[in-house]
Amino acid sequence: MKLLSTALLASVALCNELKLQLRNIETDMTVPWGFYNVDNVNLDASTLEPLSEERKDQGPYCVDALYNGKLIPCFSFLDVESPLHYNLVIDVHDQELKKLSLIHNPEVSGIEPRVRTPIEGPEPPAVKLKKTTKTYQDKKADKEATTAQFSSEDNEEENKTWFQKNWKVLLIGLVMYNVVAAMNKQEEVHQESEETQKPLID
Incomplete structure (x- = not known):
């Protein structure tokens, strides 16, 4: 008791x-x-x-x-x-x-x-991280991949037509031609107006 x-x-x-x-x-x-x-x-x-x-x-x-x-x-x-x-x-x-x-x-x-009461949560499994070392073949493959990328850009440039490659030069030439033609036309108009204004001498 x-x-x-x-x-x-x-x-x-x-x-x-x-x-x-x-x-x-x-x-x-x-x-x-x-x-x-x-x-x-x-x-x-x-x-x-x-x-x-x-x-x-x-x-x-x-x-x-x-x-x-x-x-x-x-x-x-x-x-x-x-x-x-x-x-x-x-x-x-x-x-x-x-x-x-x-x-x-x-x-x-x-x-x-x-x-x-607090309970323990699950623990994540421990995964050992592996150190990755590149071999000579891996480095060479990476280098070839970047080289192939640059070569594909070069191939795209080569596949363009002459007009696609030189359109800027043609455009500059066309603008210059129009400017020169307009200046010549103004000179002709100026000369004609001067000739019409000259007095006729008998």
């Missing part, structure tokens, strides 16, 4: 008290919002004092927590909706409280506490 009572006392001693309270942002007034028992060793949580159903706290609130007499201010900021459907997620690592969060869950009535 003594052993059983000692075990019960030890389990109670290992449990930690967690009280939630809503704090109005504008008035800074707080109201109790549930009382929970958290067992960090067995990773279990239970509700000691549930929320009263008559409470109709609605609107934006900060949710504070008192954990073993220590205040955790505004761990969650939420717009409270009635009826309540929240999971109180208590993240524990090395038997210490690390994080509190309220998660909306329509399948839950009220606030249901849940203890969560």
Whole structure:
């Protein structure tokens, strides 16, 4: 009997008290919002004092927590909706409280506490990186590929017709011809006008 009572006392001693309270942002007034028992060793949580159903706290609130007499201010900021459907997620690592969060869950009535511990993620397989060394044949193949690229550009240049290769020269010649022809025509017009203006001498 003594052993059983000692075990019960030890389990109670290992449990930690967690009280939630809503704090109005504008008035800074707080109201109790549930009382929970958290067992960090067995990773279990239970509700000691549930929320009263008559409470109709609605609107934006900060949710504070008192954990073993220590205040955790505004761990969650939420717009409270009635009826309540929240999971109180208590993240524990090395038997210490690390994080509190309220998660909306329509399948839950009220606030249901849940203890969560971090799990190890999968480790990627270690792949040994191989050092790539190029052989003489690889270097020669790379050089031939670049040479082939330049030679293909040269072949494209050779496949052009004479007109495609020399169109710029032809265009310059045509422009110069038109300029010279226009200048000659102006001189002819000028000479004709001078001849018509000369007085006739009998």
